[in-house]
Amino acid sequence: MSATCPTVAVPATAARPVLEVDLAAVGANTRLLADRAGGALMAVVKADGFGHGAVDVARTALAHGATWLGVTALAEALPLRAAGLRAPVLSWLNPVGADWAAAVAAEVDVAVPSAEHLTAVAAAPGRARVHLHVDCGMARDGAAPASWSGLCAAARRAERRGLVEVVGVMGHLGCAETPGDTCNTHGRTRFAWALETARAAxxxxEHRHLAATAATLTDPRSHHTMSRVGAGLVGIDPSGTTALRGALTLTAPVVSVRRVPAGSSVGYGHHHRTDRATHLGLVPxxxxxxLPRAASGRAEVLVRGARRPLVGLLSMDQAVVDLGERPVAPGETVTLLGPGDAGEPTAADWARWAGTIPHEVLTGLGAATRLGTRLERHVTGAAHLRGLV
Known part of the structure; x- marks a missing residue:
């Protein structure tokens, strides 16, 4: 490493990195999506509300037009009940050996994608509310077409015995982010067939739901009685057709600043070498x-109203920003991600730099706050939600 000036010490009062959740943005997005859905709106708060806090996002969505909540695992559903939320909740991705008794006791609806699941759910004490789940062309979750008729018949027998109540049929479109893709036509056709088969059994x-965020925004033919939206609540539109507002802002203090000459190597492996004398700031x-490591060499941050590049490889807990000839003071805040109002990078920018999708970026940031030590989580726009369940 080339010789540098001494590192400037960080002030003792410097703040920690902060991840701010703007629930007002979640509320505005929910209202727009509820208007587009036409029928009921299920707010999907899986993965801790896409990293924004499941309970906070759930309360906000219910206050702005959503009437249902959705999660994948029962481990995500039960904390919603523990927080006092009484809206209908659906959990749709569980192993056969899941705690179905706990689901029934907590009045959590469950998805049934197979005969084995149906048998296990029907054996639980009480009467489970189930949504039969059909595979609409993704070869992923949901019953395959060859087994659907048998599942419907078995569900009807269990219903007659008082073991379950079939309240819904659900599916998922594989290409909804591309509205004109023929796989969506195939998915809608298969879902219509699945509904007719269920009726024949x-x-x-009462509830029939196929559309997620992208289809809710672009494909009214897929809406049925309810739409499920998760990414859209926090500002992600996979179809790229609608302006939704990002709800996360990530800021961090600069730990130290140093001036380096041209030709200075930066970070592990010396993947970056400065092409001029410049100032480098260290962000913790x-x-x-x-922060996705794959964004190394492409990512930028907002410093004093201007984008500046992150240089060198992103480390486990350090990033270096090239400040140019306008160095900041140690402790000064830079913005790594936000809704883009002031020119800061957005989740979509980070996804593009990393070759991924915004969903991965936001859930990764949110997961870090659960450690409770490195990122401090602030929630704004929640005053009107106090006491709301």
């Missing part, structure tokens, strides 16, 4: 905090 499900964030 004697089932009368890295891939352990959710």
């Amino acid at each position: 004697g089932l009368r499900p 964030l890295g891939y352990a905090d959710g």
